[in-house]
Structure formats: C-alpha cells, structure tokens
Amino acid sequence: FIFDPSGRLAYWWSSVVSAAFTYNFWVIIYRIAIQEINDDTKTFWFSLDYTADAIYFLDIFFRFRTGYLDDGVLETNSFKLRIRYMNSTLFYSDCLSLLPLDFLYLSFGFKSACRCFRLVKIYRFWSFLDRTERHTNWPNVIRSLTLLHYVMAIFHWNTCLSVIVWRTWGENNSSSYIHANNANNNLNGFFYRSSLHMTSAGSLDRSPVSKAGFLFAVLQFVFGLLLFAAILGHVANIVANVSANKRDFQTRLDQVKHYMTTRRVPEQLQLRVIRWFDYLWTGKKRGESAVDEDVTLSLLPDKLRSEIALHLHLETLKRVEVFQHTEVGFLRSLVLCMKSVLFSPGDFICRKGEIGREMYVVSRGKLQVLSDEGSVLATLKPGSYFGELSILNTGSNRRTASVISVGHSDLFCLSKVDLWNVLQDYPRARIRLEAIALKKMQGYQKAEQQKEKQGLFSFCIFLIFVFTFRLNMWKNMWKSFFTNIIGINYD
Template sequence: MDILVHFRTGYLEDGVLQTDAVKLRQHYMNSTTFYIDCLCLLPLDFLYLSIGFNSILRLSRLIKLYRFWAFMDRTERHTNYPNFVRSSYLIHTLLVVFHWNGCVFHLVLKNDGFGSKNWVYGDSSLNDDHVKAYLQSYYWCTLALTTIGDLPRPRSKPEYLFVIFQLLFGLLLFASVMGHVANIVTSVSAARKEFQGEVGKEMYIVNRGRLQVVADNGRNVLATLKAGSYFGEISILNMGTAGNRRTASVRSVGYSDLFVLSKKDMWDVLKEYPAARVRLEAIAVKRLEKYKRAPLEKAAMGRSQSTPGLVESRGKIALEDMWVPPVTLSGLTLLYPRSLGASSPPQSIRTMPTPDSPAGSTSSDRSRQQHARSGVVTMNGGESMTQLVSGRTTPLTASHEMLEQEIKRLRDRLQTVESENVAMSVKLSQQQWELEHRLAEIELQICGSRSTSSLEQDELDRNRESII
C-alpha cells in the first residue's frame, strides 16, 4: 500500500509541482526510496516456519526510520508551535534510545543467565516475569546513560566493554541533549527583531498565500500581499537612507509559497529591460515615501474655514447658552469696612441694567435675553465690598459644577474622536498601499508588453533587411 501511494505522490521539479502519472512513476522507481521500501517488504516472516519465531527477523523494518525524521522536520516547519514540537521530539528520541539500550542489556542478561552473577540482577524470577525484566533493563540503561546512579561492578571482559561503551555513549548523549535544550531556550527567548535591518540579497514574489506588511510595532497592518505581489526590491535597488537593508516587515498569514529572485539575477534582468528598471525604481520611491510618513498620533481637530487658527466647538451646548446667573442679594450679608471713630450707616445698593448694544436690533432673541440677564452692582458710598457670606449654596457654585461636567464630557468626546481618527488613518493607509501596489503591477505589465512589441518590431526589421 505504501508503494502504491508513492506512485501517486507529486514532487517539485525546478519549483513546479509535477502531477503527471508517468513522471511520478519514473521518478519514484529511479529514487533510493523505492529500493528501501522493497527491502523492508522482503517476506522474511516465512522463515518462521523453519527456524521458529525470532524477533530479529523484523529488524529490517527499522530501515524506514528516516521517514520519521523527515516527518518531524516537515511538522516543525509548518506548525505554529515549533518549540513544542522540538521538545516532544527530543523527549521521544531519549525514550527510544533508552529502550534500545535496555533491549541490548536484556540480551546480555539472558545469555549470562538471570541471577547467576552479581553484575546482572540476582533475581531468577525474571525468566517468567517479562515486564519486570524489561523495567529492570530500562532502569539500568537510564542510570548508565545519564551517569547519575551507582552501577553494579562487571565481572567479565565483555561486561566491561559493554559498560565502557554505555558510559561513553551516555556522555555524548548528554552533550547533545544539552545543546538541543540550549537551542530551544534561545529560540524561545529570541527577539522578534532578529532579521530587522538585515542586508537584502533577494526579492520575493508571492505565488500562493497571503502576507501582511506590518508597522514597526508589529500590530498595525499597512497592506496585504496576495498572489502576484512582490516585496524586497527596495534593498536590492539600494534606494533610500537604509541602503541595501530591509525597510519593512512582512509576515505570512498561514502557509505561503514564494519565488525567490536573487540580487544578481535581478540586475541581469534589469539590464535587459531598462524600462522596467525605471518603473520599478519609481514604485520603490513611492513606497519609501510611505515608510517615511509618521503614524497619526493625534486626531486632527476641526478648524474654522474663515479663521484657520480657530478651533471649532463640537459641544452639544452652544457657548451663548452657557450663561452664569448673577449673584442674588437674598440671603447674603454685606460686610463693609468701618472707621475707628464711629460706624457708618449702611449704604444703599441698587442694580442698574446695562444699556443695550447698538447691534441689539439685529441680534437674535437669545442675545437680547443674555443682555437682559447681565447687570452691574454699584454702591452709593464709594466703598468696595470686602466679603460675601452666604448661609446656603449659591448658584455660582452650581454653575461651576455644570461647567466642570461639561468640560469632562468634552474631554471624553475628544478622546473618542482621537481613537476613531487613528483607526480611520490606519485603514486609509492600508487602502492606499493596496492601490499603489496594484497600479505598480499594471504599469509593469504595460512596460513588459511595450518591450515585447519593440523586440518583435526589431526582429521584423532585421527579417526585411535579410530578404532585401
């Protein structure tokens, strides 16, 4: 069944997926994998009829172990949690190595006889209890390979050689495990800006999938690249202040297939098509200008059309309606300064309304009411008021509370408008990026068609000259 599936498994040839049945069959039969699969399928089980059951005859199936490593490599490259896959793979490898060494140790015990020597476990019941024998063998190999336990002293030369080999192999295994753990910890704690500002040696063309161009903070998405889009050309053209270094961050959304165009091949193509080089540089300049634009940090407040420097009011209550009532004289006690000799009689107080404005005839009723409300308090004696003592809460205090509430509401409204403006600016930037990118693709197609037509015209002229 495995061989039949391989006959219908596609492969990549020069970056193109091959699906032709004849090519698939020829490619599989000419590969080493086909012969390994045939070797694993040898009918060695029929030998059980002559020599009896022997598990060693099934060791040929371990040849396919390399496919497990290939599977783990593909899983690590395509999963969203590669560090978890690496840790699981490391633990699984250790358990398998301990198992194999335990099996070899069990064979040595079986040949010497259980309970016959001190080096082997002095328990003759292991011949009947296979689970206990396996666990004791596994335990001994764990102590030997990790070098953390006291092992029984060997007696014969083969036993010494076996223990020495186990200890040396345990040292190498411990060093490799420490190296893998260090790599996992390093990859987990690595910064996200590991490739930021690296020297660009190739540009990329999206064949399949979806990618996002993100800002420096890694959260704001500036544009979305789809099939046919490209990126990385700015560093190849050595444009901008960054020179040949990357100027933007691109991340893949899911799985994506990209074509890679090296810097050398790119310049060879641009030498053959100078018009395309001009258009590509123009597109790169537009993108650089977009990168230089600082993100919108403050919302743009409305300005008066007649006076640009005047900020328009966006409150729900007009300024002329925010009237503060005058202080009433009821309940108030006026304290006047008294002379050292005798007390002066209380002064009479009157309220005089202010005269109407000359433009009052043409103003609205609201303005007239405002002028009627306003007043001036005068004193006949020419002495000034020094202190006002009120026996209750004055309307002036209430008006201040109203103003504070209105100011607080306006501030909340301003924060809401700022957040909405920031979101709209990000959305507009993304749409502008997509439009510019689409326009650049159309211009490149037009330049390519013009170059092709010019080449065809030159070929026709040469043919006419040869005919003449």
C-alpha cells in the first residue's frame, strides 16, 4: 500500500506526528527548568514520552511508503521510494530525532535534556500547518491560531529559560528582576513577569544581579522587540487579507461612480448601478456571486475547469430539450462556453424584434415574458430556459417576445458563435441539432400558416356576414321604397 502525500490519510497522520512534536516542544523545556522526572512521576512521563517516540518511529515506516510525484505522476514503486527517502536529508533528520540518548538516564539520572533531539521533527509540524492553511476554508482563523500558539510557546520557553538563569547563574536573589513575587518556584509568577519583559509592557522594579542576568535581560528585550514587530506584521497581514476583497470591490465602485459623475449620468441610472453593486457585494459575501467566475477559473487548467463547469452546468444544460441525448463530449465542450450574467430589477434580457444571438438558462431569480401591450404572458423561474432557437437557426431569428428581470437575476448564457464553434468538432451533433432546428422551424411555420389560414377563414366568414347583412338591409330598403312610394306591395 502506497500513501498519496496529498491524500487525506497522509494529512491526518501528519496531524498525529505534529501532536507528538508539540508535546515534546512544550514538555522537554518545562521538565528541564521546572520539574524534572522523579520516581513519583516517571510512570506518567515515560508513558507519554515513549508514546510520542512510537509515533516518530511509525512515521519513518510511513515515509518509506509515501509516494512522490515524478514528472507529474505519482511514483508507487516501493524500491524507488525507499532509495529516494534514504538518500534524502529527511531520513537522517528522522533518525536523529529518535537518537536513543534516554539510555543516559542510567548513568546521569533523569535528564530531559537527553530528549532535545526530538525537536528536530519540527519540519513535520510546519508542513502540517502549511497544508492546513492551504486546504481550509478559513485560512485567516488558522493563521490567527498559529500566531497565538507561537506567542504562547515563546513566552513558555522564555519563562523556562528565565528559571534556568535564575537557578544557574546567580540570579537566585529575591531582589533579582527574574524572581517571582510569591515563591521561588512559582511558575505562574515567572510566566507573568516573563510576558511583561518580552512585551515591554511592565516596568522593571528589580534589576539583574549578575552578568549573566544582565545579558539575558538584554537578549529578552531585543528578542521581545523583534517578536512585537513580527506580531504586528502578521496581524497586519491577516487584516489585509480579510479586507482585501472589500478594498478591491470598493475601488471598482469608486471608479464607476467617478465615471458616472464626470459623464453626467442621470441620477436614476446612477442609483440603479449602485443597487447592482450592493447586490453584487451581498452575493460575494455569501459566496454566490459569479461575476468573477471567469477570472477565478482562468487560473485552473482546462481539465479542472471542465470538471467544475460540468458539476455546475451539466444538469442545467440537460434540461434544454434540444441538447438531450447528445454526445457527452459535446456537452463537456459546451459547458465551458456557458457564462454567468447578472441582471438588475427592470432590466430587459431581450426585446421583441431583436436579433437573437444567445440563449439563456435561469439560475436564480424570476423573469417575466411580456406581450406588446405589457401584459405578463409567462413567468420564468430557476431551471427555465429560452432563446434556444435563436442559436440553432443558421439565419437571423428575431425575438418573439420581451423578457424582463423582476428582481436581481443570475442567468447562464450560451452564444450562437460558441455553439457553432463547438459543433465544428462534432458533426453528428451538428446534423442532429440542425434537424431539430429545422423540425422546430417547420413546426413554427406550420403553426403560422395555420394561424394565417384560420385568419383567412375568419375573414371570409366576416365578409359573408357583412354581405348577408348588407343584402338584407338593401332588400328591406327597396321593399319599403316600392311599398310606400310606388304603392306596390311585395308581400
């Protein structure tokens, strides 16, 4: 079995190894400075220590069975994997992290400093954090938690080093600036004063009493200054990333507003534009806006773009009757040509009499089909489509009705040019669609002829009615004339 380095199993295993490293990172320095292993605690500490060592040991076997990309292809040959890993610096780092210096306990007693090589595994911890930040949907949260962990770890190490200096280099005087207020071994007091010194947030009511103490104090302040600058930079980067989208969006809006002002665009039209931007920003915050879809997907190779487009648009495209039962390759090529368009309330998607060059599929929103008098003929909801004959007809095809957007509407658009460009590579689909288009056009023409025949028949009936009415009227008129004027009675 070969592990994929980009797979989820490899990721979760790296999280286990990172947890083992984090344990060593926090505990080793703590035991050196504060509370070393003794007979009362050795069972507890040994169980944790050697559990972490077992994880390190298993990680070496995991690395032997982890593939790598060779010319873009995952290498699964176990012999090549073993040779590559053993010839890399990672193998020697992993072996160094398991150096069994614990046997020195037998000669020198319990000294946690013998386990300091366990910290060499830090590269696995960094790799885990990097992948977590890249794969999560909340990268800024991960960055903030990572920063907080780093800060607390630095304070922890500084506290432990302060205790070592206090006990080793003569800073064991109660007047020393390192000394805690309550007790010589009060960890909370040491941690509190260490955080004050590192951040320069507190005044030094005590001074060092030895050269080592003075040197350590200076190093604390210098390192604290660098830490403070690093934290500010990191926080500024997080804030900038959070507000980057809003800043770019606001820049666009300001440019459009400046353009409309300089061009003296009517206020009513300016208000519509601003409302459109409001809707666009609301959609971006919900992750539903498709305006930047082309820019985002342009970063991906065609294959991935095709897969995403298939997931988003294929089922929608299959609803269109003329595209049903066509080749899969044709549909795969066609979905890449579909573009998302956004319409504001009151916008006309098309008007009656215009030359149709696109078809539309409703993704979100509500549209109305209007007659010449402005009455609503039909309401189009998500999943509806219209204009398919406009892109199938090789000649000019005028719109038969006007379509207006009731609210904010998101539509998928497919142009005639894109369709026929794709059809050049799929002659069978082209023949089929041309036959469907011809059949539909003949059906529409037959319907029109039927309407004309019905209209002609109705007109003839009307003429017969008028002729009969006129004939009766003239008959009555002549009858009255002969009866009243001449005196001849036809009855």
